[in-house]
Structure formats: structure tokens, C-alpha cells
Amino acid sequence: MPLFSATSLTDSLYSADSVRAIDRYVIDKLGIPGFDLMQRAASAAFRQLVKRWPGHQRLLVLCGGGNNGGDGYLVAANAKRHGLDVACVALSSPDKLTGDAATAYRKALTDGVRVSEWISLPQDEQGALFENASLLVDAMLGTGVTGAPREPYATAISGCNHSGLPTIAIDVPSGLDATTGAAAGDVVRAALTVTFIARKAGLYTGQGPEFCGRIEFESLGVAAADTDRSGESPIAGKFDWQDLSAAVPRRPVTAHKGRFGKLLIVAGDRGFGGAGLLAAEAAARTGVGLVSLATRPEHVGPALARCPSVMVHGVTHSSELTPLIDAADTLVCGPGIGRGAWGQQMLQRVVTETKRLVLDADALNLMSLRVPVKSDNHILTPHPGEAARLLGVTVADIEADRMTSAQEVQRLFGGTVLLKGAGTVIAASGQRPMVLAGSNPGMATGGMGDVLSGMIGALLAQGMAPAMAASMAAALHLSAADRASLSKGFMGLLPTDVIDCVPAILGQAEGLVPGGAI
Incomplete structure (x- = not known):
């Protein structure tokens, strides 16, 4: 069942x-031979290879x-067949191949591909393979x-x-791991991953975004309806943002x-005023x-100076929250509240509400x-460390x-x-989990989570269902971080840079701002 419409x-x-x-x-019920699918996959991968790197002539497969x-x-x-210089290396003896893989091996030999066995090559010749190539094809x-790759794969991956x-x-x-995105050992760091038939969850979360590079999906002619009928x-x-931008409310x-x-x-307890x-x-x-x-009262002045449109209230005791809560329909609690007495009493007061x-x-x-x-309408936004503490694990x-972990926190x-x-x-x-495609290393800095919690609260307050508010925020x-990175880079990116880019992206979704890089 979907999280949003x-x-x-x-x-x-x-x-x-x-x-x-x-x-x-697809093979048994639709009658498409496995070797035919394999040929389609190879053709699609080669097409993507040539499109991405048209000038490379020396391949190591x-x-x-x-x-x-x-x-x-x-x-x-x-x-x-297209005239490229190809070195092809078998990490497992071709004699052990069966079925379609064995047919593919024989096809390669027929087309003039010379195949070497990795285990038979001296170490210096293994190194020379990489030195003589300009582009690598990982089909290992x-x-x-699952689990950490064993030899000789571990050495080849390192190479x-x-x-x-x-x-x-x-x-x-x-x-x-194509299901979870976990990396138990070394993983090939690809610039491009071409994936087939159906999208694998592990490519989009966990370590997937780190190692997959750009992901291109090729259905190989298998319709989505056929995938559904597989059971x-x-x-x-x-x-991603492009999927949801049309749902931005029009005023x-x-x-x-x-x-x-x-x-x-x-x-914002003492020392953490910026979070709020x-x-x-x-x-x-x-x-x-x-x-x-x-x-905290000492943060009122700086907060008003920075953002005068916000109504800022200094509170020292949770009892002072009551009129503020009564005037609100949505609450955000947590950024910078600390784990001391002030934060504890603020949280204890907030969680008694049904808002x-x-x-x-x-x-x-x-x-x-x-x-x-x-x-019943609350949203929790843990990072992995906070999720680990909630579940009592590492x-x-x-x-x-990550998907099972998120579901367990929810449960x-x-x-x-x-x-x-x-x-x-x-x-x-x-409901099935949803995964936001993409990542931005510039967001690995203090305050980014505070920005996100404010954005979620804003959409929730505007009447969005919790799952939709969390997803859209x-x-x-x-998307705002990606746009800010175009001018700030990753290392210099600040949470305020992200905030500054939000209006233009929303304006574009509203049809008011000309399109551009997002």
C-alpha cells in the first residue's frame, strides 16, 4: 500500500x-529465453557505456x-565487434559455467574475445591489466x-x-547487497550502474548511493504489468522531488x-540556540x-534579529508552553533541547498533546x-545513531x-x-517503505536535520498527511541542498544555504520561477 497518492x-x-x-x-511464463534476456542486458549496458564514455577504446571486462x-x-x-580493444578476465574458471552463462562465454570466444583466467595470471600481470585499460566493466x-567478497574477487575489486x-x-x-544496500566488505565503486528487469532496493539506500554512481534502469522489454503479474x-x-513537486499546494x-x-x-537549550x-x-x-x-530566554533577541517573521518566546518551565501549544495546531520538538532537565520537561509536556x-x-x-x-499523527526523524538508541542496537x-530498521522503529x-x-x-x-533517491555529501554538517524538521512541521501544519509531509519535505x-551545492560546493555547504534555496524550488513548482538546475 502506498504512503502517498x-x-x-x-x-x-x-x-x-x-x-x-x-x-x-519472464523466462518460464512469458517465453522469453534466458539467453535472449542476457543479450538484451549486454546490449543495453554497452549502449550506456558508449553513451557515457564515447572516447574510451581499451576495456577491461x-x-x-x-x-x-x-x-x-x-x-x-x-x-x-565494434572495434574496441578488449581484455576479458574470468574470475571463475569458464569450465564451471553452465546454462546461459556458458553460452555467453562461447559466444564471446566466437566473436574473437580472448579470455584470461585471473588465477593463472602472475600478480604483475594482474596489475598490468588495469594499467593498460581506460575503462572497467564489473560483471563479477x-x-x-551476500557477505564480504572472497578471493579472488576481493583482490579484483580492490584493483x-x-x-x-x-x-x-x-x-x-x-x-x-542488492536488497539492503549493505557492504560487508569491499565493493566496486562504480561511476555508472546499469540495472535490469526491476529496480533493486539496495542500489538506492544504505551504501548503494556511495558505490552505484549514476543508475540507469533498463527494463529489457519487460513491461511493468508483467512484473506485477509475476506475483x-x-x-x-x-x-524524488520531481515525482512530488506537482503535489505542491497552489494558493x-x-x-x-x-x-x-x-x-x-x-x-534550543543553552548553547544550542541556532537549532531552533x-x-x-x-x-x-x-x-x-x-x-x-x-x-531559552537568552535566545529571543538573536532569533528576532535573524528572522523577525517568527514569533519568539522565552520559556524556562514547561508550564509556559501551555498557551503557546493551545494557539498552535502542529508542534515540532527536539532540535537543540539537550538531554538535561529543561529538555526533558519540554518533551514531557509536548508528548501529552494529541496534535x-x-x-x-x-x-x-x-x-x-x-x-x-x-x-497518532506524529513523525519521528532519527538519523542512524538516534535510531540505534531507540532500538537498543548499534x-x-x-x-x-535501513528499511527494516525504519519499520522496526515505527512498530x-x-x-x-x-x-x-x-x-x-x-x-x-x-504500508511499504519509501526511499528517497539521491544523496548529497554536503549535508553532513550540523543543523541540516533542524532544517528538515522545520520543513516537515510546516507541511504538516498546512494539512498534509504525515507520510506525505515527511516525503515532500x-x-x-x-533538492535545495543540490541547488545550493552548485555555488557553495559540498565542503562549504551550510544549513542556511539550503534554506535560501527553498523558495526558488517551491516557486518553480508553483509555476512562478523559470526552470533550472535543481
């Missing part, structure tokens, strides 16, 4: 097991022992592999990554501030009608003590399967959960 614009993500079952359905290796042999055959380990050469991965970078259910959906000419929500942000201000300013830039900020609620940062750390939440456990704490990180995951009860947040 725009699922016709989103793509389904499948587990590795399901993709193999779909592949078998590394082939494994299964069907992924068969794809590689046919890529090598394609390259040879496919979707059926790829240390060569400095661009690499195209066939279906999935070798060493990456295999997706484990998640994929979306009538008679609009007034009372129609777009009243948001209260409870944030970032959340409040981001919320104001995301269209909420009225924004109030409850923070729409966003809980972030130290609110989540305090919730790891199992603070009950009364609202960060490595969270990252080993224990209710509401909607947004697990931050590359390939942000959004989970709600009884996350996509908008990433």
Missing part, C-alpha cells in the same frame, strides 16, 4: 530474491561465474551474493577501486495566513502561515527511555538493513518514521 509517479523497489523470481517468470559474468562476456563480445558478482579508472557495474556493483511484491518504493488569490497552519517549534532558529526559518520558508519558537507532532534530535534520544507519545545494525513508537541518511527511508504502519530538502 503520487505513487503512479514512483518506482517499485524489489529484493534480490524477488528480482530473480521475476526473471524466472571482469567476469564472474554466474549470469552476471555471462552479461560481461556478451558486453565484451559487443565491444569487440551479481544479486545472489578496480585503486586503478582510478571509471567503472560501469553490470546490474549491481560487486560486493553490494512478486516490491519491498519499497522510490521517489488561491484570496489566501490568508490563517489558512496555512500555526506551527510551534520547541527547541534554523528549524523556524526553514518552516517559514516552506509556507506555513504562522511560526512560533519556544526557546500533529514532529519529534527530532534530542527528543528522540530522550524517547529511547521509552517516553510514550499520545499523538549503528552498524541500523545501516545493515515500536508508532506514527511515521523518517530514517535520515543517503537513501532516506520513510515508514508508516501497514525530505525531497525538497535534498
Whole structure:
């Protein structure tokens, strides 16, 4: 079941097991021979290779022992027929190949491809393979592999990554878990991954965005309806800002501030005053009608100087929150509240409400003590460390399967959960998770989460359902960061740079700002 109504614009993500079952359905039920599919995959990969790197003439194709290796042999055959200089290396003895992979190997030999066996090459000759190439083709380990790669694959993967050469991965970078995106050992760092039949979930979350590079999907002529008829259910959906931008609400000419929500942000203990201000300013830039900020009294002056449109209130005790909560319809709590007495009493007061609620940062750390939440419309926005504390596990456990982790947090704490990180995951009860495609390394700095919580609160206050508010805010947040990075770079990116880019992106979605890079 979808998290939001725009699922016709989103793509389904499948587990590795399901993709193999779909592949078998296409062969057995639709009558498309497996070798025909393999040829289509190789042709699609070679086409993408030439499109991306038209000037490269010296290919090193590394082939494994299964069907992924068969794809590689046919890529090598394609390259040879087109006059490229091809070195093809078998990581597993071709004598062990069976079925379509064996047929592909024989086809490559027929087309003039010379295949060397990795294990028979001296170490210096193995190194020379990379030195003599200008482009690498990774067809070593496919979707059926889990755990850390063993030899000789581990050495070959290391050779790829240390060569400095661009690499195209066939279906999935070798060493990456195609279901979870986990990396138990070395993984080929691809510049381009061409994936087939159905999209694999692990390419879009966990370590997937780190190792896949650009992802190109090739259906190989298998229609989405045929994928559905296979009986295999997706484990998640994929979306980005382009998918959701059409859902940005259009404002009538008679609009007034009372129609777009009243948001209260409870944030900013001593030493963390900026957290609340970032959340409040981001919320104001995301269209909420009225924004109030409850923070430590010493932060009132700086907050008003930075963002005078925000109504700032100094509070020292939770009892002072009551009139502010009564005046609001949506609450955000957590940015910079700390884990001391002030933050604890603020959280304890907020969670007694049934209003729409966003809980972030130290609110989540305090919730790891199992603070009950009364609202059914709450959104939790943990990063992996906070999710680990909520579940009583390690960060490595969270990252080993981000979709399952997000669902487990949701099961224990209710509401909607947004697990931050590359390939942000959004989970709600009884619904399949959604994965935000893309990542931006410039967002790895303090305050970015505060901006996101303010944006989520703003959309929630404007009447969006929790899952849609979380999804749209996350996509908008990433899109604004991508735009800001064009002028600020990654290392110099600040949360305020992201906030500054939000109005133009929203304006473009509203049809008011000319299109451009997002």
C-alpha cells in the first residue's frame, strides 16, 4: 500500500530474491529465453557505456561465474565487434559455467574475445591489466551474493577501486547487497550502474548511493504489468522531488495566513540556540502561515534579529508552553533541547498533546527511555545513531538493513518514521517503505536535520498527511541542498544555504520561477 497518492509517479523497489523470481517468470511464463534476456542486458549496458564514455577504446571486462559474468562476456563480445580493444578476465574458471552463462562465454570466444583466467595470471600481470585499460566493466558478482567478497574477487575489486579508472557495474556493483544496500566488505565503486528487469532496493539506500554512481534502469522489454503479474511484491518504493513537486499546494488569490497552519517549534537549550532558529526559518520558508519558537530566554533577541517573521518566546518551565501549544495546531520538538532537565520537561509536556507532532534530535534520544507519545499523527526523524538508541542496537545494525530498521522503529513508537541518511527511508504502519533517491555529501554538517524538521512541521501544519509531509519535505530538502551545492560546493555547504534555496524550488513548482538546475 502506498504512503502517498503520487505513487503512479514512483518506482517499485524489489529484493534480490524477488528480482530473480521475476526473471524466472519472464523466462518460464512469458517465453522469453534466458539467453535472449542476457543479450538484451549486454546490449543495453554497452549502449550506456558508449553513451557515457564515447572516447574510451581499451576495456577491461571482469567476469564472474554466474549470469552476471555471462552479461560481461556478451558486453565484451559487443565491444569487440565494434572495434574496441578488449581484455576479458574470468574470475571463475569458464569450465564451471553452465546454462546461459556458458553460452555467453562461447559466444564471446566466437566473436574473437580472448579470455584470461585471473588465477593463472602472475600478480604483475594482474596489475598490468588495469594499467593498460581506460575503462572497467564489473560483471563479477551479481544479486545472489551476500557477505564480504572472497578471493579472488576481493583482490579484483580492490584493483578496480585503486586503478582510478571509471567503472560501469553490470546490474549491481560487486560486493553490494542488492536488497539492503549493505557492504560487508569491499565493493566496486562504480561511476555508472546499469540495472535490469526491476529496480533493486539496495542500489538506492544504505551504501548503494556511495558505490552505484549514476543508475540507469533498463527494463529489457519487460513491461511493468508483467512484473506485477509475476506475483512478486516490491519491498519499497522510490521517489524524488520531481515525482512530488506537482503535489505542491497552489494558493488561491484570496489566501490568508490563517489558512496555512500555526506551527510551534520547541527547541534550543543553552548553547544550542541556532537549532531552533534554523528549524523556524526553514518552516517559514516552506509556507506555513504562522511560526512560533519556544526557546531559552537568552535566545529571543538573536532569533528576532535573524528572522523577525517568527514569533519568539522565552520559556524556562514547561508550564509556559501551555498557551503557546493551545494557539498552535502542529508542534515540532527536539532540535537543540539537550538531554538535561529543561529538555526533558519540554518533551514531557509536548508528548501529552494529541496534535500533529514532529519529534527530532534530542527528543528522540530522550524517547529511547521509552517516553510514550499520545499523538497518532506524529513523525519521528532519527538519523542512524538516534535510531540505534531507540532500538537498543548499534549503528552498524541500523545501516545493515535501513528499511527494516525504519519499520522496526515505527512498530515500536508508532506514527511515521523518517530514517535520515543517503537513501532516506520513510515508514508508516501497514504500508511499504519509501526511499528517497539521491544523496548529497554536503549535508553532513550540523543543523541540516533542524532544517528538515522545520520543513516537515510546516507541511504538516498546512494539512498534509504525515507520510506525505515527511516525503515532500525530505525531497525538497535534498533538492535545495543540490541547488545550493552548485555555488557553495559540498565542503562549504551550510544549513542556511539550503534554506535560501527553498523558495526558488517551491516557486518553480508553483509555476512562478523559470526552470533550472535543481
